[in-house]
Amino acid sequence: MVQSPTKPLPKKLHIKTFGCQMNAYDSERMAEALQPAGFELTDDQSDADLVILNTCHIREKAAEKVYSELGRVRLTKEARKARGRDTMVAVAGCVAQAEGEEIIARAPVVDIVVGPQSLHRLADLVAERASTGKRLVETEFPAQDKFAALPLRATGKRQVSAFVTVQEGCDKFCTFCVVPYTRGAEYSRGPAEIVAEVERLAARGVREITLLGQNVNAYHGDGPDGGAWTLAGLLRRLAEIPAIERLRFTTSHPRDMDEDLIALFGDEKKLMPYLHLPFQAGSDRILAAMNRKHTAEEYEALIERVRAARPDLALSTDIIVGFPGETDADFEETLALARRVRFAQAFSFKYSARPGTPAASLEAQVPEAVKKERLAMVQALLEESRHAFDRDTVGRRLAVLFEGKGRKPGQIAGRSPYLQAVHVEGPELLIGHIAEVDIQAAGPNSLTGVMKSGFEWREPVQAAG
């Protein structure tokens, strides 16, 4: 039998990431998974033999962005073809999961469609596409654990702060949300595997870890001791790793904030005083229609408990405006709640009907113009609240973890415990370290300050072993 000649495998990889931090984490893992097959990352799409779009399906606008990007990728692919170079195109992430075959039909430029639970199979899919010429769709939720199948995180660029996904999927079925359909049922990684990953990151110079999950505080990993670990237990264990100086986690659901986790904000110095806790809407009627399973009063009572454990807590949230049936009076309750809580940070969105979710078929859809107006109102309030929080830190001395160079020559930039960006004049040697900064001014998006007076840089003493 005559074998058809197999194409040589492509070697340059470009990944464009849309959406949340969990996608940013998945993109890193995809690059690592493709490394053994000889792929190197490039920032230049036109140089890439393999282009991956890691997509987001949470709102219609996010999903549509993928198709406009595919239009651009098609032009690059044609230009490269004219130069005798092939380009393979893969669509990964939640649009891939939700639309599968539809992407293949709608966008002939796409070679591979791979869902978020199958990304460890990418190298095989690329090889299969190259050898068979068949366009491939892999959107099953395979029983095999993708985390166990992915290579260990031992290489990559130097980072000070890293994300680690510890929980995926969701069983809560809020009526507006596609996550339970695109990411599947709730799943927690085992603590031993997470600890090993964080230890490897620490050995590479990472000083801050943000644990990620669609409902990260629902975490319940099977421990080596046979018991189920909670998020608080996992954070406590990670805090024992000496080189890890800061811990954060996101996104939390109000229903899953247990007492142990609340207490940890008071007990564990490495846990930063910052909590992202979406409330979505201030009206109990809308919260019930959203299937959030908490009232506005319960949300505020919860915040009071976390603030009692950590009085300087910075709070962040997500808000949806224009959920079906939301009246002006309901929306006023959202504004009132936001005013009372005084968020340090917030993300607000116009409700976007997602196919297949219960809220999409409700009759009382809110007109686009009303949603737009409400969004502008809530964003003005949230911006004011963010600036007020930033202004309150002026005059304070904050511990800043430096992550890179600043905007201006001679400046370095980092994050305060409250996740504010801080710019200061200082030596680049401080990148990767924490130093105290006297905050002098709050700009539109960042703080500026000076190193604590008398500050003198000394090389840290290396721990033995």
Ligand code: SAM
């Ligand atoms: N699990 C988190 C929680 O329960 O709060 C939220 C995770 S979701 C991936 C991120 C945010 O996207 C949500 O908090 C919500 O504000 C927003 N979102 C989700 N579905 C949406 C929709 N259909 N329209 C507008 N915003 C939406």
Ligand code: SF4
């Ligand atoms: Fe979506 Fe969060 Fe609700 Fe789960 S809890 S369905 S991820 S909004």
